Amino acid sequence: xxxxxxxxxxxxxxxxxxxxxxxxxxxxxxxxxxxxxxxxxxxxxxxxxxxxxxxxxxxxxxxxxxxxxxxxxxxxxxxxxxxxxxxxxxxxxxxxxxxxxxxxxxxxxxxxxxxxxxxxxxxxxxxxxxxxxxxxxxxxxxxxxxxxxxxxxxxxxxxxxxxxxxxxxxxxxxxxxxxxxxxxxxxxxxxxxxxxxxxxx
Amino acid sequence: xxxxxxxxxxxxxxxxxxxxxxxxxxxxxxxxxxxxxxxxxxxxxxxxxxxxxxxxxxxxxxxxxxxxxxxxxxxxxxxxxxxxxxxxxxxxxxxxxxxxxxxxxxxxxxxxxxxxxxxxxxxxxxxxxxxxxxxxxxxxxxxxxxxxxxxxxxxxxxxxxxxxxxxxxxxxxxxxxxxxxxxxxxxxxxxxxxxxxxxxx
DNA sequence: GTCTATAGTTCGATAGAC
DNA sequence: GTCTATCGAACTATAGAC
Numbered sequence: 001x002x003x004x005x006x007x008x009x010x011x012x013x014x015x016x017x018x019x020x021x022x023x024x025x026x027x028x029x030x031x032x033x034x035x036x037x038x039x040x041x042x043x044x045x046x047x048x049x050x051x052x053x054x055x056x057x058x059x060x061x062x063x064x065x066x067x068x069x070x071x072x073x074x075x076x077x078x079x080x081x082x083x084x085x086x087x088x089x090x091x092x093x094x095x096x097x098x099x100x101x102x103x104x105x106x107x108x109x110x111x112x113x114x115x116x117x118x119x120x121x122x123x124x125x126x127x128x129x130x131x132x133x134x135x136x137x138x139x140x141x142x143x144x145x146x147x148x149x150x151x152x153x154x155x156x157x158x159x160x161x162x163x164x165x166x167x168x169x170x171x172x173x174x175x176x177x178x179x180x181x182x183x184x185x186x187x188x189x190x191x192x193x194x195x196x197x198x199x200x201x
Numbered sequence: 202x203x204x205x206x207x208x209x210x211x212x213x214x215x216x217x218x219x220x221x222x223x224x225x226x227x228x229x230x231x232x233x234x235x236x237x238x239x240x241x242x243x244x245x246x247x248x249x250x251x252x253x254x255x256x257x258x259x260x261x262x263x264x265x266x267x268x269x270x271x272x273x274x275x276x277x278x279x280x281x282x283x284x285x286x287x288x289x290x291x292x293x294x295x296x297x298x299x300x301x302x303x304x305x306x307x308x309x310x311x312x313x314x315x316x317x318x319x320x321x322x323x324x325x326x327x328x329x330x331x332x333x334x335x336x337x338x339x340x341x342x343x344x345x346x347x348x349x350x351x352x353x354x355x356x357x358x359x360x361x362x363x364x365x366x367x368x369x370x371x372x373x374x375x376x377x378x379x380x381x382x383x384x385x386x387x388x389x390x391x392x393x394x395x396x397x398x399x400x401x402x
Numbered sequence: 403g404t405c406t407a408t409a410g411t412t413c414g415a416t417a418g419a420c
Numbered sequence: 421g422t423c424t425a426t427c428g429a430a431c432t433a434t435a436g437a438c
Contacts, residue, residue, distance in 0.1 A: 117325040123318030130369065157385050160373060161366035165393075168331065168365025169358055175328075184358050192366075192393035206424090210419070214425085238409060249427040251412080260410065 017055045020045045024066045029109040033118050036063055060121050067122060071113060071129045077102060079136050088144030089195035095137055096166050096189050100182045103170050111174040114167050130167070134159045144195070151194045162189060218256045221246045225267045230310040234319050237264055265322050272314060272330045278303060280337050289345030290396035296338055297367050297390050301383045304371050312375040315368050331368070335360045345396070352395045363390060 023045035027035040038059050042049045056062040081098035082091040103110035112118075113129065134156065142155035169185050172178075206214075224246035228236040239260050243250045257263040282299035283292040304311035313319075314330065335357065343356035370386050373379075 115324075115328060117321035117323075117328070119320055120318035123316075123324065127316060127318070127372070134369075153388070154382065154385050156373075157370055157382065158389060160369045161386070161389050161393075164365035164367070164369025165362035166365070168335075168361045168368075171328070172357075172361055181355065181358065184355050185362070187354065188359060188362050188393060191395045192362075192389060194392045205420075207420080210425085217425095239411085240409075250410090251427055252425080254411075255425070 013054075016045075016047060016051065020047060020052055020055060020062070021066060021069070024062055025070060028063075028066055028070070028112055029106055032108050032112040032116050033063065033122075036066075038062075060119065063118075064121050064125060067113070067125050070109065071125070071132070074099070074102065074113070075129075075132050075136065078133070082136060082140060087195075088140045088147060088149055089190070089193055091140040092137055092144070092162070092193060093186060093189055095133075095140070096162065096185060097182065099133075099166060100170060100185055103174065104179065104182070107174050107177075110170060114174070115171045130160075130163055134163045137162055141193070144193070149195060153194070158193070162192060165189075165192070214255075217246075217248060217252065221248065221253055221256060221263070222267060222270070225263055226271065229264075229267055229271070229313055230307055233309050233313040233317050234264065234323075237267075239263075261320065261322055264319075265326060268314070268323060268326050271310065272326070272333070275300070275303065275314070276330075276333050276337065279334070283337060283341060288396075289341045289348060289350055290391070290394055292341040293338055293345070293363070293394060294387060294390060296334075296341070297363065297386060298383065300334075300367060301371060301386055304375065305380065305383070308375050308378075311371065315375070316372045331361075331364055335364045338363055342394070345394070350396060354395070359394070363393060366390075366393070 020041065024036060024041045027041055027044060031040075036059075038052050039049055041062070042052050045052075052059075052062065056065065078095045078098045081094045084091075084094065086094070103114075114126070138155045138159035141150065141153070141158050144150035145152055145155060165188065166185060169188075173181075221242065225237060225242045228242055228245060237260075239253055240250055242263070243253050246253075253260075253263065257266065279296045279299045282295045285292075285295065287295070304315075315327070339356045339360035342351065342354070342359050345351035346353055346356060366389065367386060370389075374382075
């Protein structure tokens with residue numbers, strides 16, 4: 001009789017996989033990619049190194065999986081923050097304030113997502129990450145232009161610029177350990193949008 | 202009699218090294234990192250694969266060397282452009298217009314410098330690249346604030362934001378092949394600086 | 403899962419400098 | 421005659437195709 005994976009076994013496998021992913025996510029958040037050696041992840045998950053490879057063919061696949069999961073969480077967070085009622089410019093601001101606050105609360109993780117030198121696979125994921133982020137911002141900028149609350153501009157270009165700006169501004173504090181100045185970033189975004197708030201900011 | 206490297210031999214060695222570096226630079230500019238296989242570089246340089254390893258212990262070392270050389274050239278170009286007389290805001294604009302124009306003239310190279318997924322060593326070099334770029338911009342922003350031509354702001358933060366913005370905006374056109382809209386980028390920079398030109402831009 | 407293609411690196415052989 | 425710069429096929433690993 002051929003071996004068949006019973007539901008019970010499958011359940012245990014799924015649970016183990018989740019444990020491993022959770023351990024890798026925590027390692028990433030606390031120690032970045034340097035802390036994501038397979039042995040460190042396995043130890044944290046309470047499994048053998050070999051068990052990690054039962055679920056992921058290579059370490060890179062595990063790390064990419066974790067990266068995507070964390071990024072999805074972050075993009076969802078800023079999307080939710082910007083979905084709350086308000087002027088388009090305020091929605092854009094909500095995106096970046098949420099982004100910055102979350103990054104500064106988990107600086108090691110943010111650095112890993114944004115800039116920590118790793119490999120080509122993660123580099124490619126980062127491009128995707130920024131594109132997703134830009135999509136969220138671009139919508140609100142375009143809405144602002146359409147409503148006349150913002151001066152005429154290419155929404156996607158402004159959005160890309162703001163995403164690049166926010167990422168670059170955060171990398172400094174994340175690297176040096178200094179608390180970044182979120183208020184200054186806010187001022188920059190307001191001015192760059194050219195919204196009516198620009199004068200009082 | 203022990204063998205001693207004569208000046209003549211050394212000269213030939215230096216010339217060969219320069220040839221290899223030039224070939225790698227051209228490959229990078231035309232085909233990015235994908236075009237920088239050791240065999241392709243060697244062929245272009247007219248030497249054997251093994252000879253490359255006489256000058257660089259690994260391919261990564263060669264590529265990092267080329268990256269640094271090209272980046273130095275680019276940073277020097279924008280620094281020179283911004284050194285010409287003018288208002289601080291105009292100097293900042295000169296940096297980004299020069300940057301963008303040069304990038305669009307050599308799109309494959311620019312993509313390689315800015316975003317092409319590669320490896321951790323190049324990622325680390327990119328952080329340095331952006332820091333050097335930010336330094337140039339920050340000086341002019343600070344000068345503008347001091348002269349009262351720009352509203353009070355953290356010069357380094359604004360500079361980092363603009364560098365991030367410009368890089369991110371360029372990645373789109375560089376990836377898609379569309380000619381990027383440099384004029385729109387200019388408008389963005391002007392607004393973000395908050396200079397007196399902002400109203401007529 | 404096997405097989406093929408490709409890329410980075412190594413190394414023994416050769417030719418030429420000393 | 422000794423030593424080394426150069427060469428390029430061979431080795432090893434990895435990625436993609438079937």
